[in-house]
Amino acid sequence: xxxxxxxxxxxxxxxxxxxxxxxxxxxxxxxxxxxxxxxxxxxxxxxxxxxxxxxxxxxxxxxxxxxxxxxxxxxxxxxxxxxxxxxxxxxxxxxxxxxxxxxxxxxxxxxxxxxxxxxxxxxxxxxxxxxxxxxxxxxxxxxxxxxxxxxxxxx
Numbered sequence: 001x002x003x004x005x006x007x008x009x010x011x012x013x014x015x016x017x018x019x020x021x022x023x024x025x026x027x028x029x030x031x032x033x034x035x036x037x038x039x040x041x042x043x044x045x046x047x048x049x050x051x052x053x054x055x056x057x058x059x060x061x062x063x064x065x066x067x068x069x070x071x072x073x074x075x076x077x078x079x080x081x082x083x084x085x086x087x088x089x090x091x092x093x094x095x096x097x098x099x100x101x102x103x104x105x106x107x108x109x110x111x112x113x114x115x116x117x118x119x120x121x122x123x124x125x126x127x128x129x130x131x132x133x134x135x136x137x138x139x140x141x142x143x144x145x146x147x148x149x150x151x152x153x154x155x
Contacts, residue, residue: 051091
């Protein structure tokens with residue numbers, strides 16, 4: 001079982017993906033934009049992130065998707081400001097832009113640091129396989145007790 005942070009702005013798709021992941025015995029937290037996902041990552045414990053790349057913050061009508069989320073995750077890891085030790089795996093998903101219509105979002109995600117890139121519509125077996133493989137390959141441990149600013153166990 002993995003603790004999955006799922007970022008998907010379409011409520012119906014988020015519900016379907018969450019149901020699929022929960023049926024496969026994963027614990028799922030849904031976020032609908034990158035800002036909320038980063039807040040959850042700072043305050044929770046997750047083994048992996050599954051993020052839609054092309055998401056807009058509907059309240060501000062600005063891009064707030066997986067690309068900004070991945071940038072935030074990798075920046076925190078490089079600056080050693082992440083509240084976890086190790087590499088947090090990210091699976092980027094997108095049904096958006098392609099070479100024919102604009103920038104290839106999945107190629108951009110790969111460049112920014114996605115560990116796996118999957119096009120929509122998703123092949124559910126590929127998604128479940130990627131989660132299993134990446135959570136086995138990378139171990140993520142909480143390095144700071146939430147709210148204290150101290151290393152875990154140093155309260």
